Amino acid sequence: MNKRSLFCLLWFFITLNVFADSGVALPSDVQGFIDNADACEHFSGEWDNNLPKARQLDIKEALDKNCGIARRQQSELKEKYEGNQEIEKIVADYEF
Template sequence: MRILIAGVLCCLPLLATAEEKLPRDVAQFIEQAQMCEHFAGEWDDHDKARQREITQAVASSCGQAQRQWKRLSAKYARQPALQKVIADNANDAVRSFRK
């Protein structure tokens, strides 16, 4: 068990460096797209104030992620590896967002 935990802890820096290799704007897009998907999946019929917060969070995160997605798709059009990362993270909530 200790060996397994030690092995996992040794791999954490490798995961961090793999993520750091992404350009900052792509990493920010991924974060916004994940927030967009998170908030788009929430709904609260019983608490109107909370539902307003969710609606505002969806508009903010999904709107920003959608703008980033379009800009980054054009910016990295000639870089297939980054295009794949961008496309893989442009979830349904980002792609279908309408204000």
């Protein structure tokens, strides 16, 4: 497992624990964003020029789908949850 994937997993569990401890469930649109953003980061860590072309194509398609959706969701969530510091931080922690 590479460092980026390990960081993503660690961040996911920390975020999960923060909300589990606070008794606050994330809104479904925020959780959907996290799922897409995590998938984007996962597939970006999978890329390797030495992979077979078919696998590279699969990864590229997954990146285009998940990263594109996450970017769109991120801008929508920034606007929708402006002033909600917890959600603003979650959304801002991802860079695309």
